[in-house]
Each structure stands twice: as C-alpha cells, then as structure tokens.
Amino acid sequence: MNDLISASTRFPNATFxxxxxxxxxxxxxxxxxxxxxxxxxAEVPELKRINRTxxxxxxxxxxxxxxxxxxxxxxxPGLLHTTLERSGTMIVRRQMTTGGAICTRDLRLSLPCxxxxxxxxxxxxxxxxxxxxxxxxxxxxxxxxQGRLQLKRNEVVTRIRLGFERENFSYFISPTNPxxxxxxTVFLSFACFYNQAVINRFRLCVGFPTSLLLVPQxxxxxxxxxxxxxxxxxxxxxxRSVMEEVLASTEHEIPPIQLExxxxxxxxxxxxxxxxxxxxx
Amino acid sequence: xxxxxxxxNKHLLLTVNSNKPLNLILMDELETAAMPSxxxxxxxxxxxxxxxxxxxxxxxxxxxxxxxxxxxxxEGYRKTRFWHDMERAYEDTGSHPCxxxxxxxxxxxxxxxxxxxxxxxxxxxxxxxxxxxxVREIGLNxxxxxxxxxxxxxxxxxxxxxxxxxxxxx
Numbered sequence: 001m002n003d004l005i006s007a008s009t010r011f012p013n014a015t016f017x018x019x020x021x022x023x024x025x026x027x028x029x030x031x032x033x034x035x036x037x038x039x040x041x042a043e044v045p046e047l048k049r050i051n052r053t054x055x056x057x058x059x060x061x062x063x064x065x066x067x068x069x070x071x072x073x074x075x076x077p078g079l080l081h082t083t084l085e086r087s088g089t090m091i092v093r094r095q096m097t098t099g100g101a102i103c104t105r106d107l108r109l110s111l112p113c114x115x116x117x118x119x120x121x122x123x124x125x126x127x128x129x130x131x132x133x134x135x136x137x138x139x140x141x142x143x144x145x146q147g148r149l150q151l152k153r154n155e156v157v158t159r160i161r162l163g164f165e166r167e168n169f170s171y172f173i174s175p176t177n178p179x180x181x182x183x184x185t186v187f188l189s190f191a192c193f194y195n196q197a198v199i200n201r202f203r204l205c206v207g208f209p210t211s212l213l214l215v216p217q218x219x220x221x222x223x224x225x226x227x228x229x230x231x232x233x234x235x236x237x238x239x240r241s242v243m244e245e246v247l248a249s250t251e252h253e254i255p256p257i258q259l260e261x262x263x264x265x266x267x268x269x270x271x272x273x274x275x276x277x278x279x280x281x
Numbered sequence: 282x283x284x285x286x287x288x289x290n291k292h293l294l295l296t297v298n299s300n301k302p303l304n305l306i307l308m309d310e311l312e313t314a315a316m317p318s319x320x321x322x323x324x325x326x327x328x329x330x331x332x333x334x335x336x337x338x339x340x341x342x343x344x345x346x347x348x349x350x351x352x353x354x355x356e357g358y359r360k361t362r363f364w365h366d367m368e369r370a371y372e373d374t375g376s377h378p379c380x381x382x383x384x385x386x387x388x389x390x391x392x393x394x395x396x397x398x399x400x401x402x403x404x405x406x407x408x409x410x411x412x413x414x415x416v417r418e419i420g421l422n423x424x425x426x427x428x429x430x431x432x433x434x435x436x437x438x439x440x441x442x443x444x445x446x447x448x449x450x451x
Contacts, residue, residue, distance in 0.1 A: 017343075020341060020342075020343055020346075021341050024302060024340065024341045024342075024343065025324075025341065029302075030300065030301060030302055030305065031298070032300060038299060038300060038343075038345065040345060040346075089417050089418050089420070089421045090414065090417075090418055091329075091335075091336050091337065091338065091389070091392070091418060091421055092338065092341075092421070094335065094337075095337070095341060177324075179324070180324055
C-alpha cells in the first residue's frame with residue numbers, strides 16, 4: 001500500500017488501472033491522448049484479499065468477479081451472487097474487478113446498484129502528498145443522484161464492506177449490456193428482509209447507466225411493517241412512488257424504453273416477492 | 282516500454298506502448314493471421330487467445346500485463362498435441378465452428394477443457410464446467426453457427442479424448 005501511495009504522489013496524473021475491461025472497451029481507447037502513466041492496482045496485494053470478520057465481509061477492490069463467486073453462496077448475499085454471475089461470461093469475469101466496476105467514470109454498471117441495495121460501505125484512500133486520508137463511506141455517498149462518481153482524482157477505493165445480515169428475498173434484473181446499450185439498459189436490485197410475513201427492510205435501487213442511480217428513500221419507511229403478500233393497490237403505490245422519484249431525480253429526458261422497463265421491473269419484483277412469501281406458507 | 286513475454290512458444294522482447302491492446306500487438310508487431318478482431322471493444326468475442334492457459338479477450342489485455350506471460354494464439358495452439366483432441370471431437374460429432382469464429386471458439390473449448398484437467402488434479406470437482414457454463418462461455422463469441430446441443434456434443438467428445446490422454450500419461 002505504501003508503494004501505491006508513493007506512486008500516486010510521484011505521478012499525480014497517472015490513471016489508476018484495475019481490471020481494465022471498462023477502460024479498454026471504450027471506442028476511443030487506443031491510441032490515447034492522455035498521459036500514458038498507469039498505476040496498476042493488481043500489484044498491491046492488500047487489494048486482492050477477501051476477509052471475513054465477525055460482523056463484516058470485506059472485499060478488496062482488486063478482487064475479480066470470478067474470485068468473489070468462488071467464495072460461495074453461503075457467504076455472499078444472494079443479490080450480490082446473482083449480480084456477479086450475470087455480469088458476463090467467466091472469461092470476462094476473471095478480469096472485472098469490484099473496485100473497477102464501481103469506479104467507472106462515465107457509466108454506471110450493475111454492481112454499484114446491488115451494493116447500494118445491500119447498504120455496502122467502501123473504504124477510500126486519498127493520497128495528499130506525504131499524508132494519506134483513509135475513510136469508510138456509505139456506498140450512496142460515492143455517487144450523486146444522477147449516478148456521477150464523486151471520487152477525487154487522487155482518491156482510490158480500497159475495500160468494500162458488507163454486513164452479514166442476509167435478505168430473505170432478492171431480485172436482480174438487467175437484460176441488456178450497459179456498455180453496448182447504455183440508453184436502453186435498466187438495472188433493478190432489490191433486497192427485502194421480512195419476518196413472519198412482515199416487512200422489516202425494503203431496499204430497492206434503480207439504475208440507468210448514463211443518468212440515474214436511485215435508492216428511493218421513503219420506500220423503506222413506507223413499506224416497513226407491511227404484511228405480505230402485497231395487494232394490487234400496494235404494488236401500484238410502490239411502482240408509482242418509484243417512478244415519481246425517478247422522474248424527479250433526473251436532469252435529462254429519459255428514453256421511454258428505460259422508463260417502461262423500470263416500471264415493469266419494479267412491478268415484476270413485487271410479484272416475485274409475493275410469490276415467494278406465499279410459497280412459504 | 283520493453284516487455285519480455287512468450288508468444289506461441291517464442292521468447293520475445295517487445296518495445297510497445299504500455300497500454301497497447303494485445304490484439305493490436307499481435308496484428309501489428311507479429312502479423313498474426315488468426316486475429317480477426319472486429320469490434321475492438323470486447324463485444325464480438327473473436328480475438329480470444331490463451332494467456333497463461335486461460336482464455337482472454339486480447340482486445341482487453343494491455344501490453345504491461347504481458348510481462349513474463351505466455352500467450353498462445355490459435356496458430357500456436359494448432360502446433361500443440363491438445364489441438365488433436367479438438368480436431369477429433371469436430372470430426373466425431375460432424376459439427377464445427379464456421380471459418381469466421383473457428384479460432385476463437387476452439388480456444389474457448391480448450392480453456393474449458395483445462396478446467397476439467399484442473400478439477401481432476403485437485404480436490405474440487407465442482408470446478409468442472411456445467412452445461413450452462415459451456416454454452417455461456419462459447420456464446421461469448423456471438424456467431425450463431427453452433428447451437429447449444431452441438432457445443433455440448435463437441436465439448437463432451439473433446440473431454441473424453443482429453444481424459445484418455447491424461448490416463449495414458451500415467
């Protein structure tokens with residue numbers, strides 16, 4: 001880690017390089033006009049560790065998606081496991097890193113959406129000359145409501161932390177590739193905790209790669225204490241609440257296909273939640 | 282940047298930009314014929330090579346990652362004994378990829394066969410590729426010339442030859 005800090009101090013304009021799958025998939029990637037200085041984060045061993053403590057699972061930012069999947073369904077939240085599996089083939093997942101996937105500059109991918117739904121935290125290190133500032137942030141503070149990354153140039157994500165509480169129900173859907181179709185792709189990540197058919201926590205995150213990363217704040221309060229299965233009017237209320245917040249949060253006009261998909265996915269998630277709660281009776 | 286690596290069993294010292302993609306290195310520096318990369322952004326799946334025995338999209342591998350690595354393109358793979366397992370599998374099943382994606386799909390099959398070898402060598406049998414994994418991995422190359430059943434038949438046939446080869450070694 002000291003080598004990383006000294007390298008970023010000596011080369012303040014260098015690009016932090018994780019797996020490289022996002023950077024190199026840009027159409028104008030090579031030849032580059034920017035500085036060719038690269039700080040390859042895979043050379044830092046601390047960033048490649050997966051650590052399990054009593055309370056948390058800590059994942060280094062250079063852990064690849066494929067490595068994380070080998071940890072297994074017993075340890076990873078179901079929502080995270082599904083998100084990683086659906087992020088591409090094994091060939092690509094061996095190169096995609098957790099840190100790289102949450103720190104893409106221009107587009108949001110599916111992993112941040114699911115980590116937001118799981119209330120993950122991230123550790124960042126900021127290299128300020130001889131000093132280094134380290135802090136843990138709620139995942140939501142890494143982006144604004146339009147999904148724009150708020151990391152400073154000399155700031156790097158080093159670890160991601162998840163609590164061990166496991167959701168009873170999770171739902172992830174993203175049928176298209178955000179790199180190929182950023183203006184048509186929608187991510188929906190949903191984690192619900194319920195006890196004896198009463199909802200305790202209801203976390204939903206909707207993402208559009210170029211314009212939105214939203215966790216509707218009032219939804220959790222609105223649904224807390226609600227009895228499952230949800231009625232048609234309750235489902236309609238959830239969908240309406242989410243869509244109103246989506247429209248209020250975006251700065252630009254959203255393509256109708258994204259709005260329609262978001263609406264459909266939220267409704268579908270509620271029906272799946274009902275189906276599971278009924279099957280447990 | 283000077284990079285030492287092995288490409289198709291030839292030890293090379295390349296002088297390239299550190300961020301140059303591997304597929305461009307293979308096309309420009311080595312004039313590799315079997316590198317019909319069309320999209321240059323990881324979507325077509327045609328630029329597969331084996332990097333340290335694992336299939337990778339060469340358009341997503343920067344030059345600096347090649348330091349000390351072994352790269353095997355399809356041209357180099359055809360000179361290995363493992364290629365015969367794939368040849369025989371294609372013959373036995375009567376199915377094979379079309380000329381456009383032949384190299385890429387063959388190397389993906391080889392990468393999956395390596396998983397069998399590793400899973401049988403170690404204790405973890407759950408590393409052996411499942412049906413879903415095989416179809417999904419081969420589907421990384423979007424050419425629709427092979428359907429799912431053909432992919433599975435080819436893989437099973439090649440896997441039998443590969444297992445027999447391992448038994449003969451002992």
